[in-house]
Amino acid sequence: MYLPSATESAVEKxxxxxxxxxxxxxEKQKQxxxxxxxxxxxxxxxxxxxxxxxxxxxxxxPFNAKHSLLSAGKRKYVQVCVQNLSELCFQLSDNSLKKxxxxxxxxxxPLNPESQQVIYSKQSIFFVWELKWxxxxxxxxxxxxxxxxxxxxxxEQSLTLKPFTYEFxxxxxxxxxxxxxxxxxxxxxxxxxxxSLCSLEVSITRLVDLSEVDRDEALTESD
Numbered sequence: 001m002y003l004p005s006a007t008e009s010a011v012e013k014x015x016x017x018x019x020x021x022x023x024x025x026x027e028k029q030k031q032x033x034x035x036x037x038x039x040x041x042x043x044x045x046x047x048x049x050x051x052x053x054x055x056x057x058x059x060x061x062p063f064n065a066k067h068s069l070l071s072a073g074k075r076k077y078v079q080v081c082v083q084n085l086s087e088l089c090f091q092l093s094d095n096s097l098k099k100x101x102x103x104x105x106x107x108x109x110p111l112n113p114e115s116q117q118v119i120y121s122k123q124s125i126f127f128v129w130e131l132k133w134x135x136x137x138x139x140x141x142x143x144x145x146x147x148x149x150x151x152x153x154x155x156e157q158s159l160t161l162k163p164f165t166y167e168f169x170x171x172x173x174x175x176x177x178x179x180x181x182x183x184x185x186x187x188x189x190x191x192x193x194x195x196s197l198c199s200l201e202v203s204i205t206r207l208v209d210l211s212e213v214d215r216d217e218a219l220t221e222s223d
Contacts, residue, residue, distance in 0.1 A: 067170070079127070
């Protein structure tokens with residue numbers, strides 16, 4: 001998104017000393033928006049002038065996205081987290097996750113509401129798809145996440161913005177561990193009650209052997 005700065009008066013434009021004031025106003029605007037920003041410069045050349053005009057543009061990145069692969073028994077899910085980095089509220093709609101064309105035996109079943117969602121400032125919203133396959137899972141899966149958005153305020157809903165996209169790759173579909181937990185009531189009691197000391201039993205079963213890379217990471221991260 002490009003958020004233009006406040007319009008300068010004709011006197012300010014003619015006075016070159018006000019460039020510093022414009023720069024400070026621009027920095028203050030960045031702080032007010034609290035978005036991640038990308039600065040770009042555009043050079044305009046006119047055929048009837050020997051001078052070039054340089055225009056500075058600041059593009060604000062409203063969202064940040066990250067993905068994770070979830071597993072529950074023999075079922076697997078792809079989760080995409082979208083975080084609103086700005087001070088604005090947005091309406092999200094038409095979310096989709098497309099996979100690479102060569103994975104014809106794999107389906108991505110969306111588990112998300114079809115209605116529009118409001119994402120507030122600094123809030124995160126999660127989108128989940130279940131993986132369903134007929135033969136076997138591919139070694140890697142190239143995905144492209146897309147969601148349409150526009151400011152939630154009524155006076156800015158007329159803005160036409162391109163959908164936010166996030167491209168990522170998922171690998172290592174194997175489930176390494178099966179984790180099961182169970183809470184038991186105190187000895188001699190039938191139920192767990194508030195204030196009573198109960199025991200928590202955690203069972204971790206390794207399903208497949210760790211690869212060399214995973215084994216090295218496990219040894220590096222902990223003893």
